[in-house]
Amino acid sequence: MKWKRKDLLGLQDLSAEEIALVLDTAASMKEILSRPIKKVPALRGRVVANVFYEPSTRTRVSFELAAKYLSAESVSITASASSVVKGESLKDTALTLAAMGADVVVLRHPLAGAPHLVARTVRCAVINAGDGFHEHPTQALLDLFTVREKKGTLAGLTVAIIGDILHSRVARSNIWGFTKMGARVRLCGPATMMPPGIEVTGARVCATVEEALEGADVVMALRIQKERQQEGLFPSLREYTGLFGLTRERLALARPDALVMHPGPMNRGVEISAAVADGPRAVITEQVTNGVAVRMALLYLLAGGGAVDG
Amino acid sequence: MKYKAQIMDQEGIRRALTRIAHEIIERNKGTEGLALVGIRRRGVPLAERLAAKIREIEGREVPVGVLDITLYRDDLSTLGHQPLVQRTEVPFPVTDRKIVLVDDVIYTGRTTRAAMDAIMDLGRPRLIQLAVLVDRGHRELPIRADYVGKNVPTSRREVVAVRLVEIDGEDRVIILEKDEGPSFK
Numbered sequence: 001m002k003w004k005r006k007d008l009l010g011l012q013d014l015s016a017e018e019i020a021l022v023l024d025t026a027a028s029m030k031e032i033l034s035r036p037i038k039k040v041p042a043l044r045g046r047v048v049a050n051v052f053y054e055p056s057t058r059t060r061v062s063f064e065l066a067a068k069y070l071s072a073e074s075v076s077i078t079a080s081a082s083s084v085v086k087g088e089s090l091k092d093t094a095l096t097l098a099a100m101g102a103d104v105v106v107l108r109h110p111l112a113g114a115p116h117l118v119a120r121t122v123r124c125a126v127i128n129a130g131d132g133f134h135e136h137p138t139q140a141l142l143d144l145f146t147v148r149e150k151k152g153t154l155a156g157l158t159v160a161i162i163g164d165i166l167h168s169r170v171a172r173s174n175i176w177g178f179t180k181m182g183a184r185v186r187l188c189g190p191a192t193m194m195p196p197g198i199e200v201t202g203a204r205v206c207a208t209v210e211e212a213l214e215g216a217d218v219v220m221a222l223r224i225q226k227e228r229q230q231e232g233l234f235p236s237l238r239e240y241t242g243l244f245g246l247t248r249e250r251l252a253l254a255r256p257d258a259l260v261m262h263p264g265p266m267n268r269g270v271e272i273s274a275a276v277a278d279g280p281r282a283v284i285t286e287q288v289t290n291g292v293a294v295r296m297a298l299l300y301l302l303a304g305g306g307a308v309d310g
Numbered sequence: 311m312k313y314k315a316q317i318m319d320q321e322g323i324r325r326a327l328t329r330i331a332h333e334i335i336e337r338n339k340g341t342e343g344l345a346l347v348g349i350r351r352r353g354v355p356l357a358e359r360l361a362a363k364i365r366e367i368e369g370r371e372v373p374v375g376v377l378d379i380t381l382y383r384d385d386l387s388t389l390g391h392q393p394l395v396q397r398t399e400v401p402f403p404v405t406d407r408k409i410v411l412v413d414d415v416i417y418t419g420r421t422t423r424a425a426m427d428a429i430m431d432l433g434r435p436r437l438i439q440l441a442v443l444v445d446r447g448h449r450e451l452p453i454r455a456d457y458v459g460k461n462v463p464t465s466r467r468e469v470v471a472v473r474l475v476e477i478d479g480e481d482r483v484i485i486l487e488k489d490e491g492p493s494f495k
Contacts, residue, residue, distance in 0.1 A: 001394075002391045002392075003391060003392055004391070021394075024394070025394070025395050027397060028378065028395040028396055028397045028398070029395070031397055031398050031399070032381075032398075035431065035432060036433070037431050037432075039431065040381040040382065040428075040431065041381065041382060041427070042380075042381035042382070042386055043386075045387070046387075070381075297395075300381075300392060300395065301392050304386050304387065304389070304391075304392040
């Protein structure tokens with residue numbers, strides 16, 4: 001299996017084999033993270049440009065460190081401190097970065113499809129670091145990696161994703177990823193936050209959180225965006241916590257060895273109780289570590305090679 | 311590629327490894343602080359075989375590590391696609407150890423250069439030595455092996471294929487010749 005893509009835009013168009021190649025490569029990269037000197041020369045002289053039109057801590061720092069550990073140069077641009085405020089279009093910003101010699105553009109953008117536009121515009125590789133409500137493929141890959149590492153396999157597992165599915169690119173990418181790898185995905189959340197027709201992805205929508213958690217191998221709580229309350233999608237945070245919050249009592253419905261995941265940043269006491277977030281089944285901090293390994297794998301696969309013509 | 315000649319059989323490989331094991335012990339005056347590191351892929355079973363022989367001879371266990379040098383290759387940016395990266399597993403501290411790198415064939419010396427860089431990133435070994443089953447010449451770097459199973463003069467058009475039971479189901483070393491393009495003679 002060889003990597004042939006110019007870009008990583010989403011998990012919807014990846015095959016199970018391609019996902020497995022990323023995860024296998026990430027496993028090799030993780031060993032580097034355990035060394036006293038975390039640096040290999042693989043991407044010497046390559047340039048990674050992180051372009052973030054939305055706030056982010058973990059994804060941006062994760063990409064920056066991944067680039068540095070592989071000896072690539074890494075620059076980060078936030079929209080608020082760049083020519084974007086002067087009205088430069090996304091396309092022109094991308095062309096400018098490519099003209100300066102970027103080999104990989106990592107893009108987060110509030111609009112779905114923005115990375116696809118950039119990928120068609122520039123010759124260099126483009127990685128989607130989150131586009132609107134569409135996809136967040138690197139987050140899903142690190143989730144898949146974490147589960148595979150802990151469980152040994154992905155096939156046959158039951159994964160429950162709880163929360164605001166409608167506004168969650170993490171949920172969408174994870175549905176594609178887990179389903180392609182042979183796991184079953186259950187979704188649960190307020191009806192106002194459940195996209196109609198989501199079943200076409202192969203995921204099952206559960207009416208109650210208890211139904212979703214029953215016998216699950218993996219439980220993923222999504223961040224509830226507090227501003228959604230102003231939109232009237234749920235009456236109060238307290239009610240949300242009462243109906244969907246991940247508590248020890250609810251977690252007892254899942255398998256005894258179930259993993260607890262959260263893409264971060266967490267609202268402790270809202271979608272997940274502090275006791276669960278800090279409990280023995282939580283792998284939330286390991287997700288962060290694995291995120292660096294997965295992004296190293298992607299930078300290696302996309303930034304290497306001589307001709308990376310799409 | 312077409313088969314040209316066999317240069318080592320199973321017995322030949324066994325004897326060469328036995329001799330190398332003795333030489334490693336002799337040169338290092340025992341096994342104190344010694345560790346073997348196989349370079350993926352075929353250096354790995356060879357390192358394990360050498361460790362087993364050293365155990366037979368000295369009754370001492372020598373740790374064995376596995377090195378993947380993909381990320382240290384000097385041709386990564388010129389290859390058309392990215393070679394598969396596999397795990398490096400060196401489960402002991404490298405610092406102050408005598409490291410014997412083990413590979414099947416030494417040719418240009420570029421793999422050895424990459425392997426030395428990879429080891430150095432794990433720590434500061436006391437010394438690094440190199441053991442190979444076959445030295446086929448044509449070095450492009452100032453590197454030589456400390457222990458050699460067999461010296462085989464080759465042409466650049468030839469390929470030396472080391473086949474090992476653990477990977478290929480048989481023990482032998484053969485020379486293959488690359489197919490030429492269309493001949494206009």
